[in-house]
Amino acid sequence: MYERKAKEDAALEDVRLEEARLAQIEANRQRQAELDRKEFEDAKRKAQMEAELRAMKEAEEKAQAEAHQQKLAKEQEEKQNVLAPIKDYVEKAENGDGQAACQIGLWFQHGQKGLPQDIEQAKYWYQQAMVLGNQNAATFLNILVGNEQEKVKASQKQEALKAQEEKDNRLRLKYDTEDEFLANEKNDVEAANRIATSLIDKFGTVSDDPSISELERLIGYCDQCIKYG
The missing domain is CATH 1.20.5 (Single alpha-helices involved in coiled-coils or other helix-helix interfaces)
Structure with a gap:
């Protein structure tokens, strides 16, 4: 079981x-x-x-x-x-008409005949005219390129003058007078002469002997007058 x-x-x-x-x-x-x-x-x-x-x-x-x-x-x-x-x-x-292409270039250059003044289009059409044998187109193109280069140079000169002016303004902060700035930074003989004259006049009006630093300043500005005069 x-x-x-x-x-x-x-x-x-x-x-x-x-x-x-x-x-x-x-x-x-x-x-x-x-x-x-x-x-x-x-x-x-x-x-x-x-x-x-x-x-x-x-x-x-x-x-x-x-x-x-x-x-x-x-x-x-x-x-x-x-x-x-x-x-x-x-x-x-x-x-194939080179004279026509040259004329279009002139119109674009001066914005005539209902066309906008477009220097790039003027260059294009002058180049087309040159390809088609137009001799005047090369002269016009050279004048146009020359004018553009003169504009670029003028713009660069203006920018350089502006940068120099900004630099001069920063340098002016180092000096007490404009003559000191001109004499030290621009080698300006007239400014150096004015400072030297001022120092000589100052020495003649004080009873005490001038300090060494003042004499050194006078000598320095006199040297500038001799060196750059």
Whole structure:
């Protein structure tokens, strides 16, 4: 009786263990299925995002290309509008007339015949005229370039003078008088002479002997008068 009971208990334990094993297998299967589902959803979302990004990039590139084309069309239209008053000359120049191209350059240079003053356009048309064999265009172009260079030099000179003036104003703060600034920073002989004269006059009006520092100042300014005079 006890032996049969033991066998029954053992059989029940085997059943219980098998059920537990099968339950674990099912749980593992469900867990893997859930992981596979999430991985699939993640891949799907990633693919959708990549597709949306590609679409956005393509739309942006298309918009940029359209904007560029519109800009070119607008520039061409504006160019045609600018050149409208001299359409006949433009056609002659495009057909190989160097004199016409040179004349357009002159009009652009001086802002005549309804054209705006445009130095770059003037250079372009002078160069076109030179290619077409017009000899005057080279002269006009050289004069134009020379004038531009003179303007640049004048502007640079003005900037240099302004910078020097600012520097001088900072240096003036080191001195008590304008003559001291001129004598020490500009080697101005007249200013040095005025200071030396002033010191000599001062020595003649005081009863005490001048200090060593005052004498050194006098000697220094006298040396300047001799050196730069």
